[in-house]
Amino acid sequence: MADATTVLEGRLGADGLAVQPTCDGVPTVWVAPTRVKDVLRRLKTDPDSPYPLLHDLWAVDERHRQHDEGLPPRDFTVVYDLASADRCAELRIKAPLKGHAPALDSVTDVWPSANWYEREAWDMFGVRFIGHPGLRRILMPPWWEGHPLRKDHPARATEMGRFELPDPLQAAMAQSLEFRPEEWGLERSGEDFDYLFLNFGPHHPGTHGVLRVILQLDGQEIVDCVPEIGFHHRGAEKMAERQTWHTYIPYTDRVDYLGGVLNNLPYVMAVERLAGLEVPERAEVIRIMLCELFRINSHLVFLGTFAQDVGMMSPVFYLFNDRERLLDIVEAITGARMHPGWFRIGGVAQDLPAGWDELVGDFVGYLPARLEEYESAILANRIFRARTRGVGVITAQEALDWGATGPFLRGSGVAWDLRKQRPYGGYEQFEFEVPTGANGDCYDRLWVHVEEMRQSLRIVEQCRRAMPGGPYKSDHPLAAPPRREQALQDIETLIHHFLSVSWGPVIPPGEAAVCVEAAKGHNRYHLISDGDTLPYRARIRTPSFAHLQILPQLSRGAMIPDLAAILGSLDYVLADVDR
């Protein structure tokens, strides 16, 4: 670790301002804002150890920080998370910015994927990116005042004064909805004809949620398209800043609402890193088992809705039936179905119920035969193949450039699975394979999903066979809430329990990020603690956001029906896109 940072310091030379120690072991280097673009370009194409993937780009409002000893003076920070798929290495570059209207060079010409991330940082923090091709709001409506994730922006409607909609404002809002192609960077007409603009969504049965895609059509062929997001924005990151470390867990469930506890995992793991607590073995295996069950859950929905997108009517019913069986198991274990919110800081909420292994065993025995049936009914269907093969093709190189991860990237042939290459939370003890596609088209992405369900079943079965004994939650004082059995022993522990439940634990200052292989790709929670009962900043990196940004690239030159197939194959959840 120390080596990595020294090497980095050598390579960055005078550009590096400081190296910041973090709880997660990711080398973190501060770079002067004027040099940051050069440094990033160099790192992307470095001959020895390049970081070809821009994993995430986000900002922090640092003006209320209490604990930032040894770091450069700043009002805002822009953070670049870089990664390399080949070496499975991560690197974090930070740029300190001063003043109330900070600005920075855009890196959109280094990574095309920086486009949406920079727009988000502008929207949320008011950080201007010089040279960005279309720096406008992305999650908030265009008439919004202020930048919501700034510390001085109210977090609740009750802090904002009465809502009023005077006629001029209403008229302005209505006007802002009028469609002018130029504003979206689209040409009105070709050489001797006008394009047809089709508004696909936000309430369209083919978009899987509130997504708007503006299509520029030449007949039925898509010349260009612009996805518009933000309709599902709930401010999950802002909410984190006023929830205790413990009470924020249920909010994470709702980010990728098909992923359930898969969202809890990176969050609680990041808090555990900050608190420096170890999770008992049994808790780790329980967590993995539930995560894999939820991965299957998410993939089942994906497969069913995908088939529906290309016009197959029946599969969605079969797959939802199977999902129902799976959710019954989840319900038996956690008490909830879609949003269990069941992981806790230091372990899980309860021990497994009696008879859980039979339930899980039945399901593991049941699903493989069904999967084969689906494969012959859906994937082997000739019309289905004609609709999905060679549609929405993306090469491995392009996919990496756009920040794709998860089954999407594996569909293009890159075997990058964090569970395998950089095991976290106990994945190193399990045997499974990482399926990859070859062509990077819709069919391959789909096939990867089906194969992953089989691998997940293998992991679940291994969990079932070798479930270790012992406690389901850590005894560490910061584990929240403390185990109740102990709280009833004497007054000290009772007080401790009371404080931990009412105020929540105080997590020591620092920062840690944990990235996990969620159902749809890499899901990372980056938490900054300022030594308080709530996070100073929680950044959620979601796979859907990155993947949806690739839509225009995938659908140019395709036909409208292909768009339905491509949207289906992206495996996004709008709540995961907008957070």
Added chain:
Amino acid sequence: MPTLDAILAQVNAATLLPELLVVLGVLVGALSLAGGLTFVERRLLALWQDRYGPNRVGPFGLLQVVADTIKLFTKEDWVPPFADKPVFVIAPAVVIVSTLMSFAIIPLAPGIVIADLNVGLLFLLAMSSLSVYGVALGGWSANSKYALIGGLRAAGQMVSYEVFMGLSLMGVVAMTGSFNLGEIVRAQERVWFCIPQCVGLVIFLIAGLAETRRIPFDLPEAESELVAGFHAEYSGMKFGMFFLGEYVGIALVSALTVVLFFGGWSGPLLPPIVWFLGKTGVLIALFILVRAALPRLRYDQLMRLGWKVLLPLSLANVVVTGAAILALNR
């Protein structure tokens, strides 16, 4: 020109009454069959998809049709302000009238037919061409982009598949030597045409699916792409008429297939009408099963399948049939 009185004088009330009964029977039968089909389809699909389907209204959910009809009739009869009103109103009527007219030439049993035309098959093809107008105009007049795309798709698809539909039937016509559907049924006394004309049968079934805009050819209304396609702007009973028209269409294509390829009313023991209805029912179930099983084609694939596969095949079928007839009759 004979005057109206002269015509009326010729009409004998005694002969008119049974004919009127047949007309009424076929009309009511076809419409209630189509209404019932909406229920049957939903229950059958549900059966194949591991779910219940409508089972709450009345015994076995049988009154669902009634409930749906009441709902459709009591909904606001809304015409979008941006639509071309007269065309918008006429379009659904065109669809249902043209499909119902086709039923006039279907012989249900010996003697039970509304119009025993000697150009029956040609009349039928003409009517099915007319129903394209309903769909295309409905999509056009709504003045909405989704409806427009759906309408254009429908026009392209139905005009193309009409060609193969017509050609695929020429083998049957050649073997019978007549366009009259009654004659065609009687010509199948020895062997049903589904055996010598198996290629024609397959092409006709595919074209029939395309004509009725059913999966895998439901591109004009593809839900995941075009919301509802050509009838996206329709509501209330106007939508109901498109809906009903689709089911009348299914019943029509199934009945036609039975007449042309499966010996119509012929069959042992049971009365002819029962045989006819039974065979038609089986084909309708087949149609529904196809919907449960297949995904949707893309527009270019649909056209390629039509012009590059089905057209040569149906032409070859005509040529081979003709050659065989010539060779046998020599």
